[in-house]
Amino acid sequence: MISRFSKTHIFKTFEILLVLSYMDLKVKYRSSILGFFWSFIKPFLQFLVFYSIFARLLPIADGNDYALKLFFSILIWSWFSEATTLGLNAYIGKKSIISKIKTHKLYPPLAAYLTPTMNYCLNFIIFAAAYVCFMPAFPEHIFTWSNTLIFFVSLFSISLLIVALNMMLANLNVLYRDVLPIWELVLTYGMFLTPIIYRIPIPKHYEPLYYSINLLAFPLVNLKSIFFTSQPALFGDTAIVTGYCIGMVVLLVAAYYCYRKLSHRMVDFL
Amino acid sequence: MIIIKNLTKTFKRYTVQNQSLKSLILHWRRHKKSMDQIDTLTAIHNLNLVIPEGEVFCITGPNGAGKSTLAKLIAGTIQPTSGSIERQGKIVPFLELGVAFNHELSGIDNVYLNGVLLGIDLAYLRKHKDEIFAFAELDTFAETPLKYYSSGMQLRLAFAIAMHAKGEIYIFDEILAVGDSGFQKKCLDCFHQLVSQKKTVIIISHDLEFIKKHADRLLVITPQKHFVLTHLPQAAYDINALISHCDQAVQSVSS
Numbered sequence: 001m002i003s004r005f006s007k008t009h010i011f012k013t014f015e016i017l018l019v020l021s022y023m024d025l026k027v028k029y030r031s032s033i034l035g036f037f038w039s040f041i042k043p044f045l046q047f048l049v050f051y052s053i054f055a056r057l058l059p060i061a062d063g064n065d066y067a068l069k070l071f072f073s074i075l076i077w078s079w080f081s082e083a084t085t086l087g088l089n090a091y092i093g094k095k096s097i098i099s100k101i102k103t104h105k106l107y108p109p110l111a112a113y114l115t116p117t118m119n120y121c122l123n124f125i126i127f128a129a130a131y132v133c134f135m136p137a138f139p140e141h142i143f144t145w146s147n148t149l150i151f152f153v154s155l156f157s158i159s160l161l162i163v164a165l166n167m168m169l170a171n172l173n174v175l176y177r178d179v180l181p182i183w184e185l186v187l188t189y190g191m192f193l194t195p196i197i198y199r200i201p202i203p204k205h206y207e208p209l210y211y212s213i214n215l216l217a218f219p220l221v222n223l224k225s226i227f228f229t230s231q232p233a234l235f236g237d238t239a240i241v242t243g244y245c246i247g248m249v250v251l252l253v254a255a256y257y258c259y260r261k262l263s264h265r266m267v268d269f270l
Numbered sequence: 271m272i273i274i275k276n277l278t279k280t281f282k283r284y285t286v287q288n289q290s291l292k293s294l295i296l297h298w299r300r301h302k303k304s305m306d307q308i309d310t311l312t313a314i315h316n317l318n319l320v321i322p323e324g325e326v327f328c329i330t331g332p333n334g335a336g337k338s339t340l341a342k343l344i345a346g347t348i349q350p351t352s353g354s355i356e357r358q359g360k361i362v363p364f365l366e367l368g369v370a371f372n373h374e375l376s377g378i379d380n381v382y383l384n385g386v387l388l389g390i391d392l393a394y395l396r397k398h399k400d401e402i403f404a405f406a407e408l409d410t411f412a413e414t415p416l417k418y419y420s421s422g423m424q425l426r427l428a429f430a431i432a433m434h435a436k437g438e439i440y441i442f443d444e445i446l447a448v449g450d451s452g453f454q455k456k457c458l459d460c461f462h463q464l465v466s467q468k469k470t471v472i473i474i475s476h477d478l479e480f481i482k483k484h485a486d487r488l489l490v491i492t493p494q495k496h497f498v499l500t501h502l503p504q505a506a507y508d509i510n511a512l513i514s515h516c517d518q519a520v521q522s523v524s525s
Contacts, residue, residue, distance in 0.1 A: 012389070019386045027374045030415075097370040101363060101387045102346035264349045268281060 016103070020094075020111035021118065024086065028115075039119040040126060043078045047071045050197055060198050064136040069228050072127055073196040076220050079120040080162060081187050086112035087166025088173050088183055095270045105263040109166035113159065131227065139229050147226045150233060154219035157248070161215050164255035171262040174269050190214070195221055208243030215251060218244040272321040272344060272439065272470070277353035279314040279339055313339040316353070319489070319499070323359070323438070324468035328481045331491035337474045340491070341365055341443050344472060359438025359470070362388060364428065371424060373417040377408060380416055381431055388435035398434060406430035407453065426453055433460050439470045 029035045051067055054060045063069070090108035091098060098108065132138075141147070173179040193200065194217050202210045211218045211234070218234060225233035234240050313336040321327045329337050342348045343355060345363035370387060371380045381402055385395040395402075403409050406426040408419075416424060432440070442461075461484070464471055475481055481488055489499050 012386075015392050016386050019382055019392065023372060023375060023379060023383050026379060027372060030374050094372075096372065097383075097387060099342075099347055100365050100370040101384075102361065103387055267348045 013104075013107075016107055017111050017114055020107060021114035024111060024115045025118075040123060043071075043074050043123055044126075046078065047074050050074065054197050062199070063228075065228050068127075068131055068135060069224060070197065071130065072224065072227060073194075073220065075120060075123050075127055076158065076216075076223065077191060077194065077196050078123075079116050080158065080216055081191075082116040082119070083113050083162045084165050084169060084183070085187070086115060087162065088169040088180060090166060090170040091174050091266060091270065099267050099270055105259070105266070106167070109170045110163065112166055112170070113162050117159070135227075137229075139227070142226065150222050150235065151226055154223045157219045158216065160248070161219075161251070164251050167255040167259045171258055171266055174266050175262065190216070195224075207237070208239040210243075211240050212243035212247035215244065215247050271323045271358045272319075272472075273356040273358075274317055274319040274321075274344075275354050275356075277314055277317040277319075277343065277355060278312070278351050279336070279343060279348070280310040280312045280351045283309045283311055314343065314350075314491075321470060321472065323470055325486045326465060326471045326473065326484050328485035328488045329472065329474045329491065330476060330478075330481060330488060332493055335491040335493055337491055338365065338443055341441050341472065341474050344439075345441050357439065360389060360436070361439045361441065362432050362435045362437035363441045364432055365441065365443045371416050371428070374415060376413050376415050377403070377419070377427060378412045380427070384428065384431050385434070388431065389437075390431075390435050394434070402427075402430045402434060405433065405456070422450075429457060429460075437469070439472070440464055441472045441474075443474045444476070 025036065029038060032038060034041065047067075047070060051070055054070070055066055087109050090112045094108050097103065098105075169179060169183060191197075194214060200210070200217075218240070222233050222235060234244075317340070329340060331337050339348070341363070342365060343350055344357070345361055345365060346355075346357070347363065347365065370384050372383060375383065378399060381399055382392065382395055386392055399412070400409075403412050406423075406429070408423060408427055411419065411423065419427070461471065465484075473480075473485070487499060
């Protein structure tokens with residue numbers, strides 16, 4: 001009997017997740033001429049569209065580093081939206097697998113997170129190169145301990161957010177197919193209600209509420225604060241941090257409850 | 271070894287459309303009430319059974335009796351409504367005349383996907399992939415997307431992968447008659463190999479000749495959810511009679 005925490009079990013789990021996410025990627029770009037390169041081209045094209053509209057046609061651009069800021073935000077948004085959209089279909093898209101082989105019910109939502117995460121990591125290298133080449137005024141103290149901490153904590157909180165949402169959405173989508181169009185709508189609104197294209201003009205006293213509802217905004221603003229000095233970090237504001245933590249805890253509890261309650265009987269509905 | 275205690279599985283019939291998020295949100299009380307009122311179908315009712323290690327255990331019964339549901343419950347792909355199943359050993363399932371394949375992926379990708387999910391190491395699969403395709407007689411189709419495979423080809427590939435998964439319990443749902451006569455012989459050879467290795471083999475079949483020849487014990491599930499357990503070959507020549515009269519049979523292990 002292999003223990004759940006043994007090296008063999010951890011290695012096997014890692015292998016299954018890797019293969020599942022790699023196969024997801026292959027299926028996604030099947031019959032495509034550019035294939036995997038779409039992972040890089042899509043965010044770049046999205047950036048061009050938004051940049052041409054919001055920096056050229058509409059006077060929204062703030063500062064000389066707007067293009068880089070926009071590109072960075074779009075990468076984070078693409079990661080989030082792609083991962084949750086894949087997560088939504090994690091069970092339905094793998095019906096033939098889940099209904100015929102006993103697998104841990106967390107594997108599909110986790111694999112759905114891993115595939116766009118790999119994409120994001122590769123895209124981040126492109127952003128880093130662009131940042132070094134085009135940043136008008138390179139910040140002096142970018143590689144401090146506090147920045148490193150903020151960077152990893154923010155990435156971790158986005159990952160946690162995606163996995164929690166995937167655990168909920170994947171299960172709910174099996175029971176209620178209305179979840180897909182609703183989530184598409186949430187993503188459309190979310191894009192404009194998250195500080196991606198522009199700063200959201202939230203009154204100060206509503207900020208804790210905003211960051212407790214929009215759980216992507218808090219890590220995104222903090223990540224931007226590392227690379228762009230014009231964007232202050234939110235870690236110092238106790239009310240905002242408390243609001244965000246409450247929102248996150250509520251989401252995690254809801255995700256856990258949803259997963260515990262539905263995942264064991266989800267195959268009956270597939 | 272498999273120990274089944276008081277196993278019951280029910281499904282909701284869903285004759286009325288109730289799966290609406292709108293009705294859940296707007297009228298949740300009425301929604302809950304209507305959900306509770308949905309008629310249920312009992313697929314397995316209060317089954318107690320022990321399948322010892324190394325036994326060839328056959329399950330038969332008319333269509334809709336619950337044979338495949340029982341196989342899925344043993345495999346762990348679905349969960350019981352009540353009762354428990356204790357499995358001692360790794361299970362290699364082969365359910366519903368189909369396998370865990372993604373039809374958009376190539377044969378080789380499906381070997382990796384299906385293989386790792388069955389617990390085979392990726393390194394092992396890389397090393398033995400040619401053997402798997404050779405066994406399935408699909409050497410030239412490794413890179414072909416699975417959607418272009420015939421159903422027989424898919425089953426052959428699945429069988430070839432399953433034979434590389436080192437399990438202790440094998441479940442075959444109507445599967446040992448895969449492919450042409452040459453491949454069927456291969457399958458039977460594999461089956462004999464599993465039997466000689468003292469693996470537990472659970473077979474769901476309507477093939478009475480096969481059951482008579484190979485099964486140690488037979489479970490007959492009737493449409494009325496009675497279970498008749500019989501030893502073979504003593505009862506081998508009475509199987510037809512057993513199935514037709516099983517609802518009156520008193521050997522029910524469930525009650």
